[in-house]
Structure formats: C-alpha cells, structure tokens
Amino acid sequence: MSAGLHPWLRAPLQQALATRHAHALLVHGAQDRGPLDFSIALAQAWLCETPRHEREHGLACGRCGGCHLVLERSHPDLRLLVPESLREAAGLPADESGEGSSKTRKPSREIKVDAVRAALEFVGLTPSRAPLKVLLIHPAEEMNAVAANALLKTLEEPPGPMRFVLGCGAPQALLPTIRSRCQMLALPRPPREPALAWLQAQGLQDAAIVLDACGGEPLRALEQAREGRDAEAWRRFPAQVMQGDSAALAGWPLPVLVEALQRLCEDRLRQALGLAPQSFPLLEAPRGALPVDRLIAALTETAAWLRARARHADHPWSAPLAVEALVQRTRAALAARPQPA
Ligand SMILES: [Zn+2]
Known part of the structure; x- marks a missing residue:
C-alpha cells in the first residue's frame, strides 16, 4: 500500500x-x-x-x-x-x-x-x-x-x-x-521539493505559485488548481483584492477565499516588518510608506475578523454579499485605511 x-x-x-x-x-x-x-x-x-x-x-x-x-x-x-x-x-x-x-x-x-x-x-x-x-x-x-x-x-x-x-x-x-x-x-508539513516534484508530475503548471498560495500543502494546491484556481488565478489574486474587485472572486468558495485573504494579510504584515511575502511572492509593496503601527493594528484586527468568519465559512450565508464584505474589509486593512462601515 x-x-x-x-x-x-x-x-x-x-x-x-x-x-x-x-x-x-x-x-x-x-x-x-x-x-x-x-x-x-x-x-x-x-x-x-x-x-x-x-x-x-x-x-x-x-x-x-x-x-x-x-x-x-x-x-x-x-x-x-x-x-x-x-x-x-x-x-x-x-x-x-x-x-x-x-x-x-x-x-x-x-x-x-x-x-x-x-x-x-x-x-x-x-x-x-x-x-x-x-x-x-x-x-x-x-x-x-x-x-x-x-x-x-x-x-x-x-x-x-x-x-x-x-x-x-x-x-x-x-x-x-x-x-x-x-x-x-x-504529521509534518510536506517538504517543499518533493511537494513541488509531485505537483509537477501531476501536470501542474507553475506549481510553486499555487503551492505557496496554498500554504505549502500539495494536496490542497492540486485540488485548488483543478477547481480553476491555477497559477494564473493566484497571480491575479492580490491585485484583485487590492482593487476591491469582488466580482472577479464571486465564484470562490467562501472557506477558500477567507483563507486566501488571511494569507494575504499575513504577507502584508511580513512586508510591514521588512520580511519577504510567503504566500504571494509577487505581492507588490504599497506605494509610499504606510504608517506601520496603523497597518499592523488594522491587519491584526482584520485577521481576527477573518478567523471568526472562517468558523462560519461553510454555512450557506449569502455568498455575493459575503464576498463583497470580505474583500472590502481586507482591502481597507491592506492599505491601512479606515474600515468600511
Ligand atoms: Zn504484507
């Protein structure tokens, strides 16, 4: 076996x-x-x-x-x-x-x-x-x-x-x-090299992009790619959130979206602390200096808010409204702007 x-x-x-x-x-x-x-x-x-x-x-x-x-x-x-x-x-x-x-x-x-x-x-x-x-x-x-x-x-x-x-x-x-x-x-997180090799053997293009976006978990990465969230989709994702383009993300299952937004917040936090982003290596640094304290406060608060949403993410709450709220809230936090009402 x-x-x-x-x-x-x-x-x-x-x-x-x-x-x-x-x-x-x-x-x-x-x-x-x-x-x-x-x-x-x-x-x-x-x-x-x-x-x-x-x-x-x-x-x-x-x-x-x-x-x-x-x-x-x-x-x-x-x-x-x-x-x-x-x-x-x-x-x-x-x-x-x-x-x-x-x-x-x-x-x-x-x-x-x-x-x-x-x-x-x-x-x-x-x-x-x-x-x-x-x-x-x-x-x-x-x-x-x-x-x-x-x-x-x-x-x-x-x-x-x-x-x-x-x-x-x-x-x-x-x-x-x-x-x-x-x-x-x-069970440890799968080491990166065998995970990438395995994903490539499954025919996945640009496997590293998908693997990073999926927290380094190869089975999840493959599942996501098969559901249409391939390397191209993950490349576009940070900009879509930053532009508040919730329509582009309307078809995403809520648990997947919530987790991806959490990772995006983590990456912005890493940037604010002078570290390289982990899940979205192509995440652009914001133009002009953001007030780091405010950014950290906004991201921490939004991370907690997203965690609370994650607990209910597989409930059939009104999906389009939920996507809109999730994206707008995260967008504001990423730019350290006041939260939408
Ligand atoms: Zn045997």
Whole structure:
C-alpha cells in the first residue's frame, strides 16, 4: 500500500514504525496532509504477514494475504471507524447499515456513540488472523463527548493485543482524557521539493505559485488548481483584492477565499516588518510608506475578523454579499485605511 502513499508521508511512516510502540497513537495533521491515508498505511504495516526483516524499512509488503485484506477493507482484525461522510474516502462501501439511507440526506460528519460501541465489541474479540487487532478512528474530534467517554476505559486498558490509531485534524478539540492516553504523532508539513516534484508530475503548471498560495500543502494546491484556481488565478489574486474587485472572486468558495485573504494579510504584515511575502511572492509593496503601527493594528484586527468568519465559512450565508464584505474589509486593512462601515 505504501506505493499509494504520498511520497512525503513515507519518511514519517518509516519513523513511526521504528519509534512509536505505544498501544494508542494520535496521528494529527491538517486534512491535507493525509492523516487518514497515513493511519491506514500504519495499520497495514502492523498487519502485514511478510516477516519484518524482509520488508523495506518495516513498511507493508503490499503483496501478502494480510495486505490484500487491508487494501480490500475486509481484514478481520482491522476496524475503520469513520463518519458516513468519509466512508468513501476511507475506501469503505458508502452505506454500512445496508438500509439504503436516503440520497437526499447529507451524510453525517459525526462519529456516533452506537458506532463506537460496535467498535468496542470488535475490540473484545480475540484476533482471528493477525497477532493483534487495530482500531482506527478518524477524525477522532468528530466523536461527541458521549462517544469519546464510551471509548475511554478501553483505550486505557484494552482487553487483548490491540493498537488504536486516532486520526485527528485538531487535537485541542479532543477530550484531554483521550489525548493523555495516546502517544502523539504530528504529521509534518510536506517538504517543499518533493511537494513541488509531485505537483509537477501531476501536470501542474507553475506549481510553486499555487503551492505557496496554498500554504505549502500539495494536496490542497492540486485540488485548488483543478477547481480553476491555477497559477494564473493566484497571480491575479492580490491585485484583485487590492482593487476591491469582488466580482472577479464571486465564484470562490467562501472557506477558500477567507483563507486566501488571511494569507494575504499575513504577507502584508511580513512586508510591514521588512520580511519577504510567503504566500504571494509577487505581492507588490504599497506605494509610499504606510504608517506601520496603523497597518499592523488594522491587519491584526482584520485577521481576527477573518478567523471568526472562517468558523462560519461553510454555512450557506449569502455568498455575493459575503464576498463583497470580505474583500472590502481586507482591502481597507491592506492599505491601512479606515474600515468600511
Ligand atoms: Zn504484507
């Protein structure tokens, strides 16, 4: 399976296999870094049936019976516990219950207590094929408090040879009692060179421009480019904001726009502090000196305002009005002008 793993996850995976031996691991990192793929690859390596010394760096062989069952998601000693909304991404059939859940209903993003209880029954069984069992829960922060509490005791004292992998985007959103029972494993930001090479191999033009604009996260960069926000779009973006051209940005999904505006503010702050911009290297320095104190105050305040908007950015609030407000507010801050009313 390691063949399907993104190249930048290979080194962290080898390292984790060599050094992380706790029975409960908390793998955390932004969704874009692939914590789910990483956790599955980890589970596969533990369940691989080829003797360890015959495998490259302890990674799964990808050929044995155990590996095949993991790849087919039918290994009897592996349970993937994900919300409905992520079943497909996890390689699971869309509908677990077989009740033919209605297509009109949005798949749930929560991990419900019933699902946790069912997984705990799995934990109680003796391993049927491998020397141990693996329960993978992702994203762990989507367990509500009841579900998380149901897990606690078993997480502390599993009944048999057992490994838990909790994938997580935001560890601070987890109950401290869950966090404290796990060994933490942070997925690093993908190093720039392999990320660029990978994007170029996907056929992306001017990959560096898109990668920078997307915070150095290659999966996000590729997704953005495929949705039309390619290098050209990102080159134009700072000027569009500076000119208040919200019509040009009208089609952007709000979460993407909010994040891009945040990055633009950060870059202007960097300029004000005499540093090079990071996300938008072509960002022009403002003509004439801006009052640095006022600029910093305006940008800091606007950054906080954007963060608050980001929390609601996937709600269907009136999009054209929202884009207009976001762009105008950011534009004023970037030029250290008074905020629009
Ligand atoms: Zn194998």
